[in-house]
Amino acid sequence: MIPVTQHSTAFQIVDVKKTFDTADGRQVQALDGVSFEVEAGQLVCMVGPTGCGKTTLLRLMAGLETPTGGQILLEGKPVVRPGADRGMVFQQYSLFPWRTVLKNVTFGLEMKGLPKKDQLKRARRAIQQVGLNKFEKAYPYELSGGMQQRVAIARALVNEPQILLMDEPYGSLDESTRLKLQDVLLALCRDHQKTVLFVTHSLDEAVYLSDRVVVLGGMPGQVVGDLTIDMPHPRERVSQQFVECLLHIRQVIADSALNDNGVDLVPVQRLNGHLPTPGPCCFQDIEPQRKNP
Numbered sequence: 328m329i330p331v332t333q334h335s336t337a338f339q340i341v342d343v344k345k346t347f348d349t350a351d352g353r354q355v356q357a358l359d360g361v362s363f364e365v366e367a368g369q370l371v372c373m374v375g376p377t378g379c380g381k382t383t384l385l386r387l388m389a390g391l392e393t394p395t396g397g398q399i400l401l402e403g404k405p406v407v408r409p410g411a412d413r414g415m416v417f418q419q420y421s422l423f424p425w426r427t428v429l430k431n432v433t434f435g436l437e438m439k440g441l442p443k444k445d446q447l448k449r450a451r452r453a454i455q456q457v458g459l460n461k462f463e464k465a466y467p468y469e470l471s472g473g474m475q476q477r478v479a480i481a482r483a484l485v486n487e488p489q490i491l492l493m494d495e496p497y498g499s500l501d502e503s504t505r506l507k508l509q510d511v512l513l514a515l516c517r518d519h520q521k522t523v524l525f526v527t528h529s530l531d532e533a534v535y536l537s538d539r540v541v542v543l544g545g546m547p548g549q550v551v552g553d554l555t556i557d558m559p560h561p562r563e564r565v566s567q568q569f570v571e572c573l574l575h576i577r578q579v580i581a582d583s584a585l586n587d588n589g590v591d592l593v594p595v596q597r598l599n600g601h602l603p604t605p606g607p608c609c610f611q612d613i614e615p616q617r618k619n620p
């Protein structure tokens with residue numbers, strides 16, 4: 328097991344704003360003043376309604392986009408480009424169609440110039456982790472969507488990055504594969520102290536996996552909730568604590584949707600201390616304010 332410094336900060340996301348210029352000359356503001364920190368070794372799930380900026384934030388953290396306001400620091404240094412320390416699993420898996428499963432997974436290692444023997448050893452281990460060992464010679468067009476997504480996950484795992492940025496990685500998987508891969512991810516985090524940012528629409532998945540759930544809401548997206556989940560693993564999905572956490576997050580999302588429809592809100596985080604709620608969840612509350620009272 329790799330030791331990790333207790334409570335060292337991985338990401339600092341400071342008042343991040345992102346506006347896109349569209350092809351037809353419009354401007355779309357995706358994020359507006361998003362701030363939170365991620366500790367090294369934490370598994371943080373990001374949830375929130377479609378269009379609230381989850382993918383945008385992940386791409387900014389990966390260095391694939393640049394913020395139009397604020398900044399993102401990784402271990403104290405601004406994120407300016409992608410790096411080998413960060414592995415990304417995209418919402419739309421993007422495999423090389425002309426490469427087999429094995430060759431898709433070895434690609435990053437080939438780029439690094441790793442000896443062929445090591446490439447194959449590591450790629451086969453990653454392919455086995457996602458349960459595709461019988462398909463290493465298959466091409467992407469021969470695989471189902473879920474299988475292709477598993478190749479994309481193996482491709483991120485094989486580079487053994489310290490940070491995984493995962494955008495709805497299990498969204499297209501069948502239930503049993505999804506549950507299995509959730510446990511694969513937890514084992515990986517336990518054994519290798521990965522820092523993981525994981526976007527999902529499944530609140531069950533978020534509560535099962537996370538040390539913490541950050542809820543984004545609104546258009547442009549803002550942080551509307553931040554929930555610490557202090558439950559030992561493996562988590563019992565039908566336990567009272569689990570269900571309470573899940574309902575709590577659902578309520579935060581519902582409340583923020585209500586606010587979106589009514590008032591122009593600026594969330595202000597109360598950062599000093601957690602407000603306890605029933606069960607093991609600690610909710611770091613967000614206090615909405617009117618921009619122009």
Ligand SMILES: Nc1ncnc2c1ncn2[C@@H]1O[C@H](COP(=O)(O)OP(=O)(O)OP(=O)(O)O)[C@@H](O)[C@H]1O
Nearest residue numbers: 347348349355357376377378379380381382383384
């Ligand atoms: N390259 C781009 N050009 C213009 N607008 C963009 C671009 N990327 C994202 N957006 C806009 O930014 C907003 C946030 O998009 P984003 O993909 O981050 O949402 P999301 O929370 O990931 O949604 P979903 O849950 O559907 O994946 C949307 O309004 C989207 O149209």
Ligand SMILES: [Mg+2]
Nearest residue numbers: 381382383418
């Ligand atoms: Mg998205």
